[in-house]
Amino acid sequence: MTMTPTLWDVVVIGGGAAGIAVAASILKRKPHLSVAIVEPSDRHFYQPAWTLVGGGCFNPANTCKATSKLIPNGAKWLRSRVTEMEPTHNRVTLEDGQSLNYQFLVVAPGLELNLGAIEGLESSLGKHGVTSNYLFELASYTWECVRNLQRGRALFTQPPMPIKCAGAPQKAMYLSCHHWEETGTLGNIDVQFHNAGAVLFGVADFVPPLMEYVKRYNANLNFNSTLIAVDGPAREATFRRTNGDGTSTDHTEPFDMLHVVPPQRAPQFVRDSELANEAGWVAVDEATLQHPRFANVFSLGDACGASNAKTAAAVRKQAPVVAENLCAVLENRAPTARYEGYGACPLTVEKGKVVLAEFGYQGKLQPSFPLDPTVPRRSMWWLKRHAMPKIYFELMLKGHEWLARPGKL
Numbered sequence: 585m586t587m588t589p590t591l592w593d594v595v596v597i598g599g600g601a602a603g604i605a606v607a608a609s610i611l612k613r614k615p616h617l618s619v620a621i622v623e624p625s626d627r628h629f630y631q632p633a634w635t636l637v638g639g640g641c642f643n644p645a646n647t648c649k650a651t652s653k654l655i656p657n658g659a660k661w662l663r664s665r666v667t668e669m670e671p672t673h674n675r676v677t678l679e680d681g682q683s684l685n686y687q688f689l690v691v692a693p694g695l696e697l698n699l700g701a702i703e704g705l706e707s708s709l710g711k712h713g714v715t716s717n718y719l720f721e722l723a724s725y726t727w728e729c730v731r732n733l734q735r736g737r738a739l740f741t742q743p744p745m746p747i748k749c750a751g752a753p754q755k756a757m758y759l760s761c762h763h764w765e766e767t768g769t770l771g772n773i774d775v776q777f778h779n780a781g782a783v784l785f786g787v788a789d790f791v792p793p794l795m796e797y798v799k800r801y802n803a804n805l806n807f808n809s810t811l812i813a814v815d816g817p818a819r820e821a822t823f824r825r826t827n828g829d830g831t832s833t834d835h836t837e838p839f840d841m842l843h844v845v846p847p848q849r850a851p852q853f854v855r856d857s858e859l860a861n862e863a864g865w866v867a868v869d870e871a872t873l874q875h876p877r878f879a880n881v882f883s884l885g886d887a888c889g890a891s892n893a894k895t896a897a898a899v900r901k902q903a904p905v906v907a908e909n910l911c912a913v914l915e916n917r918a919p920t921a922r923y924e925g926y927g928a929c930p931l932t933v934e935k936g937k938v939v940l941a942e943f944g945y946q947g948k949l950q951p952s953f954p955l956d957p958t959v960p961r962r963s964m965w966w967l968k969r970h971a972m973p974k975i976y977f978e979l980m981l982k983g984h985e986w987l988a989r990p991g992k993l
């Protein structure tokens with residue numbers, strides 16, 4: 585029987601992409617540390633493939649693995665949920681009231697989909713042509729909606745930033761349009777993209793190639809237009825458009841298919857904690873990922889308040905940085921590893937081609953390959969569709985830090 589320590593060397597909150605990767609990277613450096621991963625779910629999801637599931641290009645079953653199979657050797661999985669963090673006492677509370685004491689805390693519980701922020705959304709999802717690739721159960725329903733639509737109106741929405749994988753709302757549109765193009769129905773379908781923001785993509789270099797596809801698919805772009813209500817049975821969606829003078833107007837549109845990306849925020853226990861920044865995410869130093877006030881607390885992944893693009897690709901580079909810096913602080917040294925804000929968004933502009941957008945803080949391009957990153961490529965589709973799931977499960981979650989050596993401070 586393994587003993588449960590009364591004081592853990594490291595408690596990791598969340599056993600998603602970030603929690604598992606960072607635990608593996610820490611244990612690779614210091615195999616004798618006691619590391620607990622608190623994770624309520626027995627299923628772990630490879631979410632980046634849900635876009636492909638929605639486009640009919642990936643088996644949904646292959647995006648899900650048993651959490652028990654992914655816990656790194658040497659770490660202990662505590663199947664529970666953290667409800668409170670008390671960093672001044674080096675303690676977290678679990679949903680059953682138990683508490684865990686730690687020497688170091690890594691906060692990686694991902695983010696929360698705020699479905700309730702859109703009136704009528706929860707009761708409409710999964711029927712009436714209302715879908716979202718952001719939910720495992722619904723990504724295959726997206727593909728069903730796409731296949732069934734022969735004519736009519738298809739609406740795709742993007743909420744205010746930040747969201748995980750900021751390109752995913754438009755990726756859903758491109759893959760749907762490509763299917764309709766291939767089946768000869770695109771001309772019968774009125775495609776509308778409603779974006780709460782004012783630009784198609786946050787890094788300007790990638791906008792021109794994306795605009796080529798917007799034109800090719802004859803999609804209509806609506807900026808500053810936020811989905812606020814859905815009436816599934818009536819097949820109507822209401823949008824709030826912000827005008828140039830700061831006023832707003834609401835209008836309702838009919839639809840035959842509606843792909844919704846829900847607004848997103850930090851989990852409640854993070855928003856309520858002393859560790860949160862003003863926006864509710866875990867406050868961190870952008871370079872070291874260490875909390876600015878609690879030197880024994882680090883954060884990475886979607887819950888982390890650094891200004892990078894929230895992606896699994898970011899996690900691949902963040903995990904070694906957190907592991908290096910946590911080990912340095914453990915040895916009474918200053919953090920040495922630097923995260924430069926890397927994130928990546930493989931924009932699936934058509935079935936078989938991807939524009940691989942890789943960039944860091946302030947949108948600075950950080951391509952991994954010596955190729956023009958703005959060109960749609962078959963090789964990048966292959967990377968996204970075939971190589972990335974393997975890199976994720978076989979390398980990143982196992983502490984093999986492929987192309988992820990941290991820079992020095």
Ligand SMILES: Cc1cc2nc3c(=O)[nH]c(=O)nc-3n(C[C@H](O)[C@H](O)[C@H](O)COP(=O)(O)OP(=O)(O)OC[C@H]3O[C@@H](n4cnc5c(N)ncnc54)[C@H](O)[C@@H]3O)c2cc1C
Nearest residue numbers: 598600601602631632665666693694749885886895896897
């Ligand atoms: C449709 C879609 C497409 C995407 N496409 C891409 C892409 O192409 N490329 C890319 O790099 N990224 C992509 N992403 C983003 C990527 O999946 C996330 O950025 C990544 O999973 C973040 O890892 P994380 O560990 O922070 O969060 P998650 O992987 O979501 O894991 C968080 C974990 O924390 C657990 N948890 C939650 N609350 C608690 C609690 N209170 N206590 C303990 N545990 C808790 C959850 O159960 C979960 O297992 C996409 C995401 C979606 C939804």
